Amino acid sequence: MVASENKVTFGLKNTHYAVITDDGKKLTYGTPAALPGATKLTLDASGNAVEFSADDTKYYSADNNQGYTGKFEIAKLTEAFEKDVLGIDDSKGVSTENANAKMKRIALMFEFDGDQKAVRHLLFNVSLSRPGDGSKTKEDKVDVNTQELEFTAAPDPYTGDVKTKTNSKTTDLVYKAWYDKVFDGAASGLGV
Template structure:
């Protein structure tokens, strides 16, 4: 199958909380985050340059994941509870933000459309910060407001490898591609010869 020449659009955002028991990461089933508007991923880490013999003698890069900004239509209640640590009072049906609440880390899944086929991504170890809260009055037209989440994606050890993210390619088999949102894909890394 040919590769995408371009990418556009963002859809199928989802999150999958996980637990670590005895060094083993167990992901829950991905939960949709509807209403994805935009996503920006900025790399964390930097190039270290070392000069010797009057030249750039050595360069090393540090991959510490990504700082992400996710704009969505509204924060789903399940995300607020699971990922942000807000508390649902089942008797009153209200969600309360608690100052010392701890959200759960999660995998973040999404896809970018392409001219041939959508490319599906998963960032394995994310945490979210509470979003800014804003709204504005209606005028002669109704403009929907959005919420913006700040995410930090950092490396996590899975099966002895420090993983940051993975994505599908034109060569990804249909079984893996079609199951992407059923369970979090965990790669078996075989280096390219």
């Protein structure tokens, strides 16, 4: 059964990531892994309008969709994420950041709750910055630390897809399998 359309959305939960492999012909996604503790996510549209003047007027204009830039705040990154995405080496029983480590691109999945049904989102091609770190002394109350990652969600270089999300027409099959595999719109609705 198809849900009614949401009037409002709120909250942030069920954040997952899938590591990207790029063979020069298409992006392939690993199995999504949970990234618990999300506290805030912002998406700012990236790209400028293309305008061309001729005959003393605006002759042509078009949108130039370059995806999004954003910030993702989380209580604490998981050790698996640090290793899989940030390139942290844990082979010696400690977590070592190396200047030569290569960060990996990911698909980022998350959901906003709604008055009818949560909306599940997917950013197809995300590049992240290294997170900062810090803390402060405890006083009469404890302030929990968070980590923030800046990111760019660029178009998939092969398909042009930037972002997709569930809506009131999304089937139960697609909705329930959202975090099992990165959605690619295949006939099965579950990706290839």
